[in-house]
Amino acid sequence: MNQMPQLHSLRAIAILLVSIHHWSPEPLHHAPVPYSIGVFLFFVLSGFLITQILLRGREKIDAGDTTLPNFTKSFFARRLLRIFPGFLVAIALYLVFGFADVYDNLFWYLCQASNFLFASTGQWSPGASQFWTLAIEQQFYLLWPVVLLILPRRWILPALAGIFLISPTLRCLEMLGWINSWAMPGKPTWKCLDYLAAGSITAVMSINGIQLVSRKLNTIYVTSGLIYLFFWFRWYSEATIPSWQWLQQSFLTIACVGIVVNASAGFTGLTGKILGNATLQHIGLMSYGLYLYHNLAPLMMGYITPFLWADGWEIMLFPLRLAILGGTSYAMARLSWKYIEKPAYQLKSHFPY
Numbered sequence: 001m002n003q004m005p006q007l008h009s010l011r012a013i014a015i016l017l018v019s020i021h022h023w024s025p026e027p028l029h030h031a032p033v034p035y036s037i038g039v040f041l042f043f044v045l046s047g048f049l050i051t052q053i054l055l056r057g058r059e060k061i062d063a064g065d066t067t068l069p070n071f072t073k074s075f076f077a078r079r080l081l082r083i084f085p086g087f088l089v090a091i092a093l094y095l096v097f098g099f100a101d102v103y104d105n106l107f108w109y110l111c112q113a114s115n116f117l118f119a120s121t122g123q124w125s126p127g128a129s130q131f132w133t134l135a136i137e138q139q140f141y142l143l144w145p146v147v148l149l150i151l152p153r154r155w156i157l158p159a160l161a162g163i164f165l166i167s168p169t170l171r172c173l174e175m176l177g178w179i180n181s182w183a184m185p186g187k188p189t190w191k192c193l194d195y196l197a198a199g200s201i202t203a204v205m206s207i208n209g210i211q212l213v214s215r216k217l218n219t220i221y222v223t224s225g226l227i228y229l230f231f232w233f234r235w236y237s238e239a240t241i242p243s244w245q246w247l248q249q250s251f252l253t254i255a256c257v258g259i260v261v262n263a264s265a266g267f268t269g270l271t272g273k274i275l276g277n278a279t280l281q282h283i284g285l286m287s288y289g290l291y292l293y294h295n296l297a298p299l300m301m302g303y304i305t306p307f308l309w310a311d312g313w314e315i316m317l318f319p320l321r322l323a324i325l326g327g328t329s330y331a332m333a334r335l336s337w338k339y340i341e342k343p344a345y346q347l348k349s350h351f352p353y
């Protein structure tokens with residue numbers, strides 16, 4: 001990861017897209033901007049990076065430098081140390097501020113199953129919607145070691161390809177009416193497997209020396225992104241193409257793969273300069289904390305600066321709202337990292353790979 005600094009900037013762009021969407025006043029919240037790209041880019045990145053960690057572990061196991069039980073214990077311990085301290089603090093803050101949805105559904109949040117809560121009820125938590133993606137990430141951490149550490153090597157790519165196909169297949173079957181969809185159909189874990197598997201397949205191919213950056217491939221990535229935008233704007237304008245709309249997210253997945261592989265190799269030109277920006281990379285390094293707390297910031301600042309939500313002034317005051325909520329989220333993420341997450345994560349030395 002340290003050798004791929006532009007990936008930090010991708011994280012920053014993803015969290016900025018998500019945060020701006022959640023902080024926007026009603027007219028801008030529903031503007032024709034595909035903010036959700038940030039979420040799915042996160043998934044592809046996670047698949048890419050976690051697969052690299054697991055495959056390096058597989059190599060050590062095969063070389064006799066460690067054992068499967070020891071590596072698996074270290075992998076899960078490190079994930080817990082990285083994820084749960086900040087997560088538990090965020091949940092505690094929701095409870096302190098009397099956020100009813102988290103209190104009423106605490107079991108779902110603590111068990112990292114909020115994506116199924118939203119999927120079954122069809123309702124977002126008005127201020128804790130970010131937890132559904134974190135839930136999927138935790139479920140992903142449970143599944144992926146089985147695929148990458150236990151399966152015979154020759155089965156890994158076919159297994160990942162099969163996992164990748166699950167999500168678009170389910171979307172197609174729902175479109176045909178052959179299976180019932182959930183109240184919020186995109187939130188069950190199996191509907192997000194293609195993003196994670198695509199990142200994972202990319203990592204496997206990269207480690208095996210397969211070239212994934214070329215002029216022809218970049219043309220495919222860009223074309224896929226444009227096709228996705230076409231479908232997205234048709235969906236936004238309520239003029240979907242039912243027989244093809246189920247492929248919308250698959251085109252986005254291919255485009256995200258292109259972004260990740262080019263960033264891991266290092267974009268050049270203007271894109272390289274943007275992704276090489278030190279401030280953007282710093283935001284990327286703080287992205288987990290920012291993601292945890294960015295929905296808490298409006299809940300907290302609503303008590304202090306309620307005028308930011310004054311009727312008729314939301315659009316005019318939006319730049320100020322962005323600045324205040326952005327600063328609050330950053331301060332919370334920074335304090336969380338310094339006093340909670342970093343001390344906890346330093347315990348990883350007890351769990352070497």
